[in-house]
Amino acid sequence: MPDRAPFAGVLVGFARELRAAGLTVGTGDVLTYCSAMAPLDPADLVDLYWAGRATLVSRKDDIAAYDRVFRRFFLDEGAPGATQLLLPATAVAEAEAALVVPGVEPGPAADEEKPVLGWMASDVDALKHRTFPACTPAELAALRRIMARIKLTPPRRRTRRTRPGASGRAPDMRKTIRESMRMHGEPAGLFFRQRKTRLRPLILVLDISGSMADYSRHLLQFAYSARRAAARVEVFCFGTRLTRITKALQHRQPDTALEQAARAVVDWDGGTRIGESLDTFVRRWGRNGLCRGGVVIICSDGLDRGDPELLAAAMERLSRLCYRIVWLNPHKGDNAHFRPSTVGMIVAAPHIDLLLSGHDLASLQQLADMLPALN
Incomplete structure (x- = not known):
């Protein structure tokens, strides 16, 4: 395709640099590399790395040289590959933070270098287990990049x-x-x-009150990924009132979708009235069949300023209308012996089928993995 021609030129230039570094890279290897990258994202540095390593490296001894050339061609300041692909600085920063893109660490001798991309999985795993409030802006951007790839399938x-x-x-x-x-x-x-x-309907009800400020935006990103991955997904937000944002999240560009959702919600970072919000959901949407036979995921810390009896009645009605109720409470964390301490959680606990944390990316991935088994 004509719009892919500059991209092919970058790959050919990278292969030329590998030849200059002493690697045996033939014309057929370059064609294979171009074919492997055709369906992938050219701005994804990890795709660029692994596609090239799988097609252009034929000997284990050449991996260290491949890593050096890759970093020099795509990542260093003024790198020709990044300039030709017009990679934004944010994309490079996200890849550096989340994926530990190829780098080298000095060994005992000055001329010895060890590639560290092979340890990428362990570094990404460590980032997934870091709570959202403890992450730096670069790490949060990297987490959003990873979260966009979560595959979520309702039961x-x-x-x-x-x-x-x-x-x-x-x-x-x-x-x-x-x-x-x-x-x-x-x-x-x-x-x-x-x-x-x-597929069973999947309904996400997100708490965007002030007490959930450190988590609500990431849960909204997770909801967008779920909305894009599964067909029957509805998304609601609540603070002091309930707002349906399903249509706002239909935009193909994630930043635009999240911006539209933020404009639709008028009580962001405000108070919390879980009982009134769930009662509104049950009366306006639940009784009309929206959650009949579905899985309802409520993301909240349970800090409710409303009437506990109203919350208890709404949860009881909701449990009879839907198939399963899953509650994400960030305060649970990794505590396997967590016991609800807030009034809202204590009132809702008898009607909850599954209680998870949702405080980091690993817990959201756990939810995504467990959903197909909720039969």
């Missing part, structure tokens, strides 16, 4: 409708007889039908 439920299947309890008599007639009455194989499955 499925079996419907009453059936479809042809290789096995099952119900025989497909129509197909069995039809195949037998095609064989002029000779017995044909027995065919079966299986129950169809469909």
